[in-house]
Amino acid sequence: MKGKCWKFGDDVNTDEIIPARYLNVTDAAELGAHCMEGVAPEFAATARAGDIIVADKNFGCGSSREHAPIAIKAAGIQCVVAKSFARIFFRNAINIGLPIVECPEAAGDAATGDLLEVALAQGAITNRTKGKRYSFPPFSSALQAIINAGGLLPYTRRRRGA
Amino acid sequence: MGATITEKILAAHCEGQDVTPGAYVMAKVDFCLGNDITAPIAIEQFEKSGFEEVFDRSRIALVPDHFTPNKDIKTATLCKQLRRFARKHDIEHYWEVGRVGIEHALLPEQGLVGPGDLVVGADSHTCTYGALGAVSTGVGSTDLAACFATGEVWLRSPESMKFTFRGRLPRWVGGKDLILYTIGRIGVDGALYRAMEFCGPVIETLSMDGRLTMCNMAIEAGGMSGIVPPDEVTRDYCEGRLKREARYLRSDEDAKYVETYDWDVSELSPQVAAPFLPSNAAPVEEFKGVEIDQVVIGSCTNGRISDLREAARILEGRTAAPSVRVIVLPATRRIYRQALDEGLIATFIEAEAAVSTPTCGPCLGGHMGVLAAGERALTTTNRNFRGRMGHQTSEVYLCGPAVAAASAVTGRITHPDELEG
Numbered sequence: 001m002k003g004k005c006w007k008f009g010d011d012v013n014t015d016e017i018i019p020a021r022y023l024n025v026t027d028a029a030e031l032g033a034h035c036m037e038g039v040a041p042e043f044a045a046t047a048r049a050g051d052i053i054v055a056d057k058n059f060g061c062g063s064s065r066e067h068a069p070i071a072i073k074a075a076g077i078q079c080v081v082a083k084s085f086a087r088i089f090f091r092n093a094i095n096i097g098l099p100i101v102e103c104p105e106a107a108g109d110a111a112t113g114d115l116l117e118v119a120l121a122q123g124a125i126t127n128r129t130k131g132k133r134y135s136f137p138p139f140s141s142a143l144q145a146i147i148n149a150g151g152l153l154p155y156t157r158r159r160r161g162a
Numbered sequence: 163m164g165a166t167i168t169e170k171i172l173a174a175h176c177e178g179q180d181v182t183p184g185a186y187v188m189a190k191v192d193f194c195l196g197n198d199i200t201a202p203i204a205i206e207q208f209e210k211s212g213f214e215e216v217f218d219r220s221r222i223a224l225v226p227d228h229f230t231p232n233k234d235i236k237t238a239t240l241c242k243q244l245r246r247f248a249r250k251h252d253i254e255h256y257w258e259v260g261r262v263g264i265e266h267a268l269l270p271e272q273g274l275v276g277p278g279d280l281v282v283g284a285d286s287h288t289c290t291y292g293a294l295g296a297v298s299t300g301v302g303s304t305d306l307a308a309c310f311a312t313g314e315v316w317l318r319s320p321e322s323m324k325f326t327f328r329g330r331l332p333r334w335v336g337g338k339d340l341i342l343y344t345i346g347r348i349g350v351d352g353a354l355y356r357a358m359e360f361c362g363p364v365i366e367t368l369s370m371d372g373r374l375t376m377c378n379m380a381i382e383a384g385g386m387s388g389i390v391p392p393d394e395v396t397r398d399y400c401e402g403r404l405k406r407e408a409r410y411l412r413s414d415e416d417a418k419y420v421e422t423y424d425w426d427v428s429e430l431s432p433q434v435a436a437p438f439l440p441s442n443a444a445p446v447e448e449f450k451g452v453e454i455d456q457v458v459i460g461s462c463t464n465g466r467i468s469d470l471r472e473a474a475r476i477l478e479g480r481t482a483a484p485s486v487r488v489i490v491l492p493a494t495r496r497i498y499r500q501a502l503d504e505g506l507i508a509t510f511i512e513a514e515a516a517v518s519t520p521t522c523g524p525c526l527g528g529h530m531g532v533l534a535a536g537e538r539a540l541t542t543t544n545r546n547f548r549g550r551m552g553h554q555t556s557e558v559y560l561c562g563p564a565v566a567a568a569s570a571v572t573g574r575i576t577h578p579d580e581l582e583g
């Protein structure tokens with residue numbers, strides 16, 4: 001995965017990713033059109049398919065709204081890299097198949113506009129702009145199984161032999 | 163080596179699996195829930211994936227509490243989805259407007275969750291039920307969809323942190339102040355992925371309402387869950403109420419904690435958290451004189467009967483400052499009724515507050531008190547993120563019911579002692 005970096009700071013919360021006034025919406029594309037509106041109002045209009053969100057610590061804190069990772073995915077973001085993720089955001093992303101990577105060093109160095117390359121299987125991030133390479137540990141096998149199945153529901157169906 | 167209460171409860175729901183902190187487990191839940199924001203997505207996912215039956219119609223709650231009574235056609239449609247699913251699957255625990263309350267006040271009150279339980283809810287404040295000695299945590303809509311189908315959820319077994327509170331609680335200081343203080347000390351990710359165990363002499367004397375308030379905000383420190391070891395207060399609360407058998411567990415003496423804190427809170431001031439993070443907590447004195455446009459008393463954090471009593475005690479015989487709009491939301495129908503019987507509602511109305519039917523409403527900037535640009539609210543809710551209650555430039559300060567009520571009277575952030583000294 002190769003993409004342009006959008007850099008955010010600490011504690012970006014789900015109210016910023018998708019404000020509550022849009023929680024009466026379930027349509028993914030419509031959610032995507034308001035992605036990150038609470039922190040970067042210009043984001044949804046200027047982000048391009050394939051871009052990568054990079055943030056400092058505790059990305060996605062706050063509510064359990066799955067609208068947040070859905071909006072990010074629908075905005076065309078192919079991957080989120082952060083120093084750390086809030087717990088529910090992390091599981092939501094895994095469950096809906098939005099690739100996320102915890103890599104403090106890469107997240108700390110990256111700036112908006114940097115060209116990043118993320119190799120999930122290899123556990124590697126390359127910042128082409130800065131000419132630096134970082135590695136991150138693989139997911140536990142339990143999570144990898146969910147990811148491999150394409151998300152929690154396909155995984156659940158498979159487990160139940162349905 | 164000994165185990166924490168959280169490890170014991172998890173182990174009881176993960177037969178044969180390793181529940182050492184950090185391990186991933188597939189756990190059987192006792193109960194799961196969703197609301198009018200999160201459950202519609204879960205229902206869509208459940209149906210799209212071809213599931214036909216729910217795992218147990220008596221262990222699911224669907225609570226239309228966020229945007230009800232419906233504020234517009236879109237939210238009415240979300241609730242219609244909930245209603246249709248509830249009827250189709252004969253879901254036992256579903257409430258219409260008039261009977262519904264805020265989920266995290268309603269479920270404990272109705273005896274649907276209790277000690278020893280493992281509960282997951284598609285709402286981040288599901289951690290509230292830890293006050294009963296349960297492991298209870300927020301998940302997402304897809305998690306809930308899978309849980310509807312199987313009654314199971316994947317979890318990462320959490321490390322535990324122990325918070326011991328000693329001394330004697332000063333006047334006007336309660337569960338909300340303790341938890342704001344705690345979050346202020348450890349930060350909004352200070353308990354990331356962890357279980358927060360609250361104990362010590364102060365907690366032992368804290369009412370169940372105060373404990374629910376504390377566990378409610380574990381998520382505001384990033385925690386997976388908050389938990390209070392069950393004791394006599396727990397038994398009193400659960401007796402005659404709990405619909406299932408309680409399992410009273412406690413941590414072993416030699417249980418392992420990743421961090422422990424031991425605080426004497428005898429000198430603690432009522433706490434206020436400034437925008438835009440709950441961790442911006444400081445003694446109320448530091449915000450003295452900050453002018454406010456709106457006061458909200460309610461939510462799953464502080465909309466219970468003891469909260470309303472505390473606010474009414476200060477508002478009795480007084481009126482809200484002319485510049486302030488005061489909104490009081492009893493969290494459930496039963497609490498509303500009790501407040502009416504005790505004369506609290508009359509006190510609020512005489513104080514010129516608007517009293518609302520139970521709803522989340524303004525807490526998430528949904529309806530019933532949304533803020534305009536530049537407005538400032540002081541509220542007993544749990545989040546003060548940018549734009550949480552309305553316009554991006556509006557501000558939310560968090561506090562307990564006593565500070566909220568005193569400030570409603572003066573129109574600026576006020577220590578209750580100033581009025582009741």
Ligand code: SF4
Pocket residue numbers: 228264265266285287461462463521522525526543544
């Ligand atoms: S009262 Fe507020 S925090 Fe509690 S469930 Fe409702 S919206 Fe969420």
